[in-house]
Amino acid sequence: MRQHFVQYLINQKNYPKSLIKLEGGHKLLGMAKRTDIVVYNTAGDKILLVECKAPSVTIDQKVFDQIARYNMVQKVSTLAVSNGLQHYYCQINFEENSYKFIEELPVYQAL
Numbered sequence: 577m578r579q580h581f582v583q584y585l586i587n588q589k590n591y592p593k594s595l596i597k598l599e600g601g602h603k604l605l606g607m608a609k610r611t612d613i614v615v616y617n618t619a620g621d622k623i624l625l626v627e628c629k630a631p632s633v634t635i636d637q638k639v640f641d642q643i644a645r646y647n648m649v650q651k652v653s654t655l656a657v658s659n660g661l662q663h664y665y666c667q668i669n670f671e672e673n674s675y676k677f678i679e680e681l682p683v684y685q686a687l
Contacts, residue, residue: 577628581628590683591615596614599611611650614652627655640657647668654681666678
């Protein structure tokens with residue numbers, strides 16, 4: 577599933593392969609956690625955090641809670657959740673402490 581999403585990012589949204597990191601680790605409340613996909617810009621800033629689930633897993637509030645917890649540490653402005661059948665994207669506004677769902681991921685634009 578992760579590889580399919582990476583191919584989508586590269587082939588459909590023009591994200592450079594060199595800026596995509598698979599299965600990055602981080603700590604949350606002292607516990608080791610794993611992020612499925614993190615995408616960076618050319619300045620090294622994280623610009624997209626992706627949580628991938630198996631097709632049999634329903635995308636529900638529990639899945640969104642998981643990526644939201646990870647994003648407490650990561651502080652990424654665009655989030656994606658996918659099970660290969662359903663895809664959800666949202667933009668986080670940290671200044672206003674809000675978020676909004678978006679229809680599609682933006683096409684990659686270099687700085």
